[in-house]
Amino acid sequence: MNNFLVPYLKAGYPVIYLLTAEENRAELTTLKAAQECGRNLKIWSHTDGFFGVGEDDDEDSTEDPVDALEVIKASPDKQMFVFRDFHHFLKVPKIQRLVRDIAKKFRQTQCCMVIISPINQIPPELEREITLVEFELPTRKEIEQTFDNLYKANKKSIGTIDDSEKERIIQAAMGLTTDEAEAAFAKAIVERNMNQLDTPISKMVLGEKAAAVRKSGILEYFEAKETMGDIGGLENLKKWLQMRSKAFSTKAREFGLPMPRGILLAGIPGCVAAGTKIIYKRGKRHGGRTLNIEELYAKFNNIRKGYDGGPSWDHTIPTFAQSWDQETGRMIFAEISHVLKKGEKTCIRITTDDAGYVEVTKDHPILMADGEFCEASDIIIGDKLLVRGSMLPKPKKNRKQKKKAKRASIDSLPIWYKSGSVKKVNTSSGVYEYKRQRRSRLVIEAHMNGLSFDEYVEILRNCPKESESMRVLGPEFDVHHIDEDAMNDNISNLMVMLSEKHKDLHHHHDESKFDIEYTRESTVVKIEDVGVHETFDISIKEPGPHNFSTSNGIILHNCGKSLSAKATSNILGIPLIRFDVGRIFGGLVGQSEENMRSAIQTIEAIGNCVCWVDEMDKAFAGMGGGSTDGGTSQRVFGNFITWMQEKTAPVFIVATVNRIDALPPELLRKGRFDEIFFVGLPSDDEREDILKIHVNKYGRDADKFKLDECVNKSTDFSGAELEEAVISGLYHAFYEDRDLESKDILKAIKTTNPLAKSRSRQLEDMAKWATGNAVNASVVKKETKTSAGRQLDI
Template sequence: MAFRDALSQLLKARFPILYLESFEEQRVIAEVSAVAHDATLVRTPRAVWTWSLTTGLVQPDGTPRKSTTSPEDALDAALRVDQPSVLIFKDLHPALGGDRPGTPGVVRRLRDLAAAFKSGPVPRTLVLISPLLHLPPELEKDVTIVDFPLPTETEIRQVLDGIIAANSASGRIRMALDDLGRERFAKAALGLTLHEAENAFARAMTNDGVLDGRDLAVVHEEKRQTVRKSGLLEFVDATVDLADVGGLENLKRWLAKRDGSWLAEAAAYGLPAPRGVLITGVPGCGKSLTAKAVAAAWGLPLLRLDIGRVFAGLVGSSEQNMRTAIRTAEATAPCVLWVDEIEKGFAGGGGDSGTSARVFGSFLTWMQEKTRSVFVIATANDFEGLPPELLRKGRFDEIFFVDLPTRAERTAIWRVHLARRLRNPAVAGGLAVDDALLNELAGFSEGYSGAEIEQAVVGGLFDAFSERRALHRDDLLRALAAMVPLSVTQAERINAVRSWADTRAVAATAAEDWDLATRPGAAGPGAPSQRGQGGRAVEF
């Protein structure tokens, strides 16, 4: 229900005291005043009074009443108001105390006021506005908490259009945003207050004198502040792109087709916002890197949910922490929420009195019912630790399995890591990173994961650095030879993972990337299963 509709019902029903938790005082006052003055919403229009510790009780005509700066005196004066009114008190929460004892005189006067307003001859309502929710037990039955929503996309768009109009005429700032670009900016600012959104847009304009798509990062930086204050989510800098992830073409195509699916253009097609993906498979094969790359490719903030931070504190706090984390993620939407090694986070145990089960249940219910554009990327290494409730349809859009890289993928992985680390000509020396070298390295690294290939490049560079010389081909081969890959030390485990994924997951690797002519069946530590994909072979 819209805020104005909900407020009008409460005013007509003569609820005596309403509590609105918000940092946006002026916006709240404007909304409350609009409802109070509208005869179509409340039947009897009401005058609006305001109070603060600095101004005292201010009458509807703007005249302050004398000797009403103290909360006690202001509440006494409010009790004597004899006209249909809405009295807005700002920042009364320090006198209420919350989990600490409040000011006895204020609490008692509020209870008296609630009784008087409920049964009085004229409609009167007290509205408390505060950035914090402090409510002592004595007032729990007399005060009604009302949710005041953050600005809608339409409201933020109006602020953005107003700033653009005000600065376009001057000619000092160039605007390079079409209508779709403005929509992306407005959606990126969802979860911010109007003041924060206005600050973010102004900063983006003054950053380089041009407002274009690259300035979305400035809006995301403003959101970072909101996320940090929650203490439960981590705002991760997504500096890699999907091109930096070697292989996994099937998964990349699936993700690329869903780019922009949270925009109005997709809604016009009748498309819902994608829920997310579960990526499981062999450790070190790019699952976590993919999460970072998706956020960068889509231009969305990346939030990491550390389940360990959720399970902390007093009894019942874990459940509250999960709800707070979910609210923060939804306030930051559209965004990507990354849950790494989800099977370990919700493993729980018999000695936690069911806390893990309750928190996990809250998370599953939210994933099923969520309406905000929060794309969840969960990664898992241990398929046996995945609860069946997590795997059923409706939680994730798809489950992908990441196997050890194929020869084509290993070639791509070698190319990415060598290009990244051989930017210095002195380090590269005369080493030609061509197809011949890449094919040779891909052949020698059969059965190695992407993380192991990266460490082979790092190991070769350490050998070269120790002698203060350029990197040679033999440095890379020696690093490979000195390493025992996971496909050897955990061969049985990897085969079990492949067997599980064969009928339960979609292969992240495209079918055409498997060279079955040279790698039939299970011939070698890095070979796929007989089906060739280690997962359901579906093309996107």
């Protein structure tokens, strides 16, 4: 294989800036180029000075960067010098002068200075003297050589690997550096041998690759399981993709077929800001815990250095987020499928009178007290929101309300004292395990001991001996909230009562249902812009409510067009890479451009993949106007659209947008995308298809269901909302101890307020734009009118 550095050396380039994080491979490539061109090679670092020269040469052993440049300036002809991490010193005026002097001399002496650095920090003063060269990620042949070396050294323990599995292993490692690939191979082999696993090495390498790609925070690797069979309707989009399903094959190249570029999916929009509190639980745990969304993201996605420094989670244990059941009004827990970073976005804070606040993007839907969803930017002071925090269902008309129970005196209650262990209480019936308590219970116990809440909790946590003398509430007692607001832990709102009486008060005799919580109303008292924040999204997995999650106790609607992007990956038979363009932009000079370059390089090295650019409009909105960042945004945008136009790697782009009008016109020019699709609300036929898909999905025969009325009553429903209707019907039928019927689905539809009703204006605007500018992803059927029969005078 030809060495790409050789032409530069033979052409007399004096100073080369080799942009790469692979220092070892870059130095090996440089050494081979020096040998081929007859150059002597010396390497310098700030810690070791020069090496590769005589040990008694004190002058050449200097660790000072200025002295090192003086050494090479005085060097004889045909020398080559590699400088590690020299970008740190290039801003120093004296070093800039020396580099210019060296460049002038080296043009005449066939010498070359090579700077190896992971980031591009060439100052403007040296742009004409220094040549920037991007060091590409390893080729397929290099990845294969790395695997062969490891395999030969460990063949006995690895066993025989056939050619097809080896091919999958090499493909799985494409896009990694040689060090990352070697580490992934080694870890996969060791884990399989230690745990006697049957999992193919290639699949384990893919897992390591996903973790390695995610480190940048810009790219994310997915194994898409969704197929087009999971999507109802969108027939035009499906046919278009099906026709291109073989376009990435060798046969297609031989036929002369051009590589498909990609598609843009326009549809309806939100995200929550970092710091948002999410209530979650793991596995079979009954109670929920609170975690910041960024910590949830780190733990859920196995990012080892999480935000809180703690370990990541075992994904064999399911994770649930607090959600809302639209039919019953209950707060429930629904399983999480994904926690995604959505980039830095402008957010607003909506503060309520008694339920705290939430920070979200302006387009995020929030649940109002009337059951409708409203965009955050449309909410005004005085509006009422539905929030978590009541122990009773929302009152309906003519419903008789229970009388409030009277408050019992704490002094009249039997009290237990701690003994021996902070977490155990001796009682007449044995030892009571004093586990994690609700805040209301601790408020009562603090009052019993004449302490403030903070003082009492501090003693429990940090003063074992003193805590032994604390009075605690006996295990047969519960704490009741007098105003039914489970978040109001004021001592005047708390009442101690026997557990059995507490259950009777709430009509809950089943221990597993004792924690049921409902919604209440809260008034918006303040709305303010809070600037740009890191934002996140949670995707909920069936069989729980898909579209709702609670953030700081306020109920939000989860939105997205990700299903089509994932299904595209599956139908084309190639992996999915999510490209978060919004995270490209960094605070340091040159960092944004370097992030874009690195991301594109990784995507192209992986090759044969779907590149899912989520919410492109958020990243590139307003690019046509004036820039206030010194042109950084324009340069990054220019690099991206140039790559889209000129890329030769087999990468298929699927871009999703919420607001097509926010995109700069350059992105919509012919040649950027093969096609632009508008994903609107499903038609009558599509709604029927969607309902049938989900009825069949849950083990029933859709042909036995009468779905006509369900279709007629669900005009403004999205596909996700139709699936929720089927799921709600299943719960209703299960509760009544019978099988699912059409009437269960219809009932769920009638009690659902579709999101499109609160976003009708936005949907209409997008539909108008799509006419003449985009292809409808669905087949639009025109009504055919028959001519009236001749009237006879009989």
